[in-house]
Amino acid sequence: MDHQAPDDPQPGHPQTDDRRLSTRQAAELLGVKPATVYAYVSRGQLTSRRDPVGRGSSFAAREVEELARRSRREASLPQAAAGSELAVRTGITLIEDDRYWYRGVDATELAARHSYEEVADWLWTGVLRRGIRFEAPAQMLAAARRPVAALPEHSGPLDRLRVAAAAAAVADPLRFDLSEEAVLGSARALIPTLVGALPLAGRAHRGTGPLAWQLWSRLTAREADPVALEVLDLALALLIDHDLAASTLAVRVAASARAHPYAVVSAGLGALEGPLHGAAGRLAHRMLAEVVEGGGAAPVVADHLRAGRRVPGLGHRLYRGEDPRATALFARLEALPQAGPALAAARDVVATTAARRPGLHANVDLALAVLTVSCGMPAEAGETVFAVARTAGWIAHALEEYQERPLRMRPSGLYHGPRPPRPMP
Incomplete structure (x- = not known):
C-alpha cells in the first residue's frame, strides 16, 4: 500500500x-x-x-x-445511477478513456516491463523490488495438497483453489493478525501455495522460479518456451486488478468484516465461480477452438447469434474500443509462432461479428483464449490464470479495506414485503 x-x-x-x-x-x-x-x-x-x-x-x-472525517468523505462520494449503486473509495485501479492504471501508473506498460510478482508486490507496498519471488512454505503447501488430491477427478480449478485456500488458512495459526506486515507475509505464501496445490498437467519443474514458470506445468503437458512463459507472465500481471468487479466487491465486504486474508480470497473465489464472471474464459476458449478446427468463424458466430447468445470474448462494459489488456496480449502473442492459427481465428471472429454487430471489440477473454488454445491448455485454463492473477488484486483491496472503519459495507435493505402487523401463520 x-x-x-x-x-x-x-x-x-x-x-x-x-x-x-x-x-x-x-x-x-x-x-x-x-x-x-x-x-x-x-x-x-x-x-x-x-x-x-x-x-x-x-x-x-x-x-x-x-x-x-471519514463520514464526511463518504458523504461526498458521487452516487452512481441516481444512488442505486454502491460507490467505494479506492486508490488501486482507475479505468478511464479506454485505459487502466494501477495506482496512477499505466497498467499495460507496467505489466510489459515487470513480472507478475514485481507488479503485485509493488501494488501492495508501493515499493518495486526487482526479482522478487513468492515461495510456498513446505508445511502450508503439504496441507493444501492433501485435500486437493482427494477431490473427485471432475473437480474444476476453482473447486481446487477454494479447498487449497481453506487448507492454507488452517496451516497458518497467525492468520488473524491483520497488520500490514502479517497480511503481506500471508499473501506471498498463499499465492504460490494455490499454484503448487493444483495437479500437474506436465513434467514438474525442479527448484523455484517465477510464478508463471510454476503455473505452466499445471496448465499444459507441453514444454515451456521463453516466449510462451513471457506471455503467461504478462497475462497474470495484466489481470491482477480491474476495479470493483463482483469478486472484488465480495472481497471488500469480507475485509470490512475483518475476515483474515485467506477467508477474503475464498470470498473472491466464491463470487468468481458465478457463470457471469469466471466462466467467460472457458466459453471463449471453446469457441476459438471450434473456429480453428472448422477453418472459419462465420458458422460458429452464426450459431451463437441464432441461439440469441453473446459471442464470447467480445465487448466490455467499461471500454468503448478494444480492451487494453487484450491489445497488450495480442501484441506479445505475435512473437509466439504456434499462436498464428488461433490469432487468425480471433481476428476472424471479431471481423465476422462486426459485420452484424458493429462496436463489439475483443476483450481479454479472447486474447487469453488464443494463449490457451495455442499452448495445448484445457478450456478451464483461462479460469485458472484469472483466479491466480486476481488473488493479488484481492489482497490489495483487503489491505486497503482494513484501513477503513469496520463493517462500513452495510447497505440498507429496501423492504417491499407485506406491511406488519400480519396474523400469526
Missing part, C-alpha cells in the same frame, strides 16, 4: 493526543444523536471509557475526529 505521513500535530496539542470528549461533545462533532454514538461503539467504530467521576462515558478526541 502507499504510505501516508501522519497528520501534523495541531498547535497546542502534543503528538500524543490524550484529549477526551463527553458523549454529548462526540455526538455534536459527528452530527448524530447521543444514542448513535453508542451504536458506533457496538459496531467497533469507536472505543469508550467509563468516566470514573461522572456517570457517562468519554471518547478519545482523535478517534472521534477521524470518524467524522
Whole structure:
C-alpha cells in the first residue's frame, strides 16, 4: 500500500493526543444523536471509557475526529445511477478513456516491463523490488495438497483453489493478525501455495522460479518456451486488478468484516465461480477452438447469434474500443509462432461479428483464449490464470479495506414485503 505521513500535530496539542470528549461533545462533532454514538461503539467504530467521576462515558478526541472525517468523505462520494449503486473509495485501479492504471501508473506498460510478482508486490507496498519471488512454505503447501488430491477427478480449478485456500488458512495459526506486515507475509505464501496445490498437467519443474514458470506445468503437458512463459507472465500481471468487479466487491465486504486474508480470497473465489464472471474464459476458449478446427468463424458466430447468445470474448462494459489488456496480449502473442492459427481465428471472429454487430471489440477473454488454445491448455485454463492473477488484486483491496472503519459495507435493505402487523401463520 502507499504510505501516508501522519497528520501534523495541531498547535497546542502534543503528538500524543490524550484529549477526551463527553458523549454529548462526540455526538455534536459527528452530527448524530447521543444514542448513535453508542451504536458506533457496538459496531467497533469507536472505543469508550467509563468516566470514573461522572456517570457517562468519554471518547478519545482523535478517534472521534477521524470518524467524522471519514463520514464526511463518504458523504461526498458521487452516487452512481441516481444512488442505486454502491460507490467505494479506492486508490488501486482507475479505468478511464479506454485505459487502466494501477495506482496512477499505466497498467499495460507496467505489466510489459515487470513480472507478475514485481507488479503485485509493488501494488501492495508501493515499493518495486526487482526479482522478487513468492515461495510456498513446505508445511502450508503439504496441507493444501492433501485435500486437493482427494477431490473427485471432475473437480474444476476453482473447486481446487477454494479447498487449497481453506487448507492454507488452517496451516497458518497467525492468520488473524491483520497488520500490514502479517497480511503481506500471508499473501506471498498463499499465492504460490494455490499454484503448487493444483495437479500437474506436465513434467514438474525442479527448484523455484517465477510464478508463471510454476503455473505452466499445471496448465499444459507441453514444454515451456521463453516466449510462451513471457506471455503467461504478462497475462497474470495484466489481470491482477480491474476495479470493483463482483469478486472484488465480495472481497471488500469480507475485509470490512475483518475476515483474515485467506477467508477474503475464498470470498473472491466464491463470487468468481458465478457463470457471469469466471466462466467467460472457458466459453471463449471453446469457441476459438471450434473456429480453428472448422477453418472459419462465420458458422460458429452464426450459431451463437441464432441461439440469441453473446459471442464470447467480445465487448466490455467499461471500454468503448478494444480492451487494453487484450491489445497488450495480442501484441506479445505475435512473437509466439504456434499462436498464428488461433490469432487468425480471433481476428476472424471479431471481423465476422462486426459485420452484424458493429462496436463489439475483443476483450481479454479472447486474447487469453488464443494463449490457451495455442499452448495445448484445457478450456478451464483461462479460469485458472484469472483466479491466480486476481488473488493479488484481492489482497490489495483487503489491505486497503482494513484501513477503513469496520463493517462500513452495510447497505440498507429496501423492504417491499407485506406491511406488519400480519396474523400469526
